Amino acid sequence: MENQYCKVGAITPVAEDHQGIHMLEYQYNNFVRKAAEAAQSDANLREFFELKAKKIQRMLQSLI
Template identity: 50%
Template sequence: MENQYCKVGSVSSITNGSKELSFLEYQYQSFMDKATSNKHSDSKLAEFFELKAAKIQKIIQTLAN
């Protein structure tokens, strides 16, 4: 049997394309929705989602410039 290698955890860079930007916007909205839905039940989890959304928002702003 031959060894097979896979790229687990590999990272591909995000270029300034519309597909990438729309994907990031989708992720941002998804994290904000999760933060809103968990605001009353689990504030720590909501805070985590808000921090993730803030990081994505910074990336979006960088790409938009």
């Protein structure tokens, strides 16, 4: 049997074209929505989603 290697946890860079920006905007809106839904049930989960949204927002600002 031959050894096989996979890239577990590997990430691919976000393209700086229109499609990449659209994907980041979608993810940002998704995390903001999830944070709003989790605001009443779990404060830690809300904070996690807000931090993810802020990180994506910084990425978007650097691309635009």
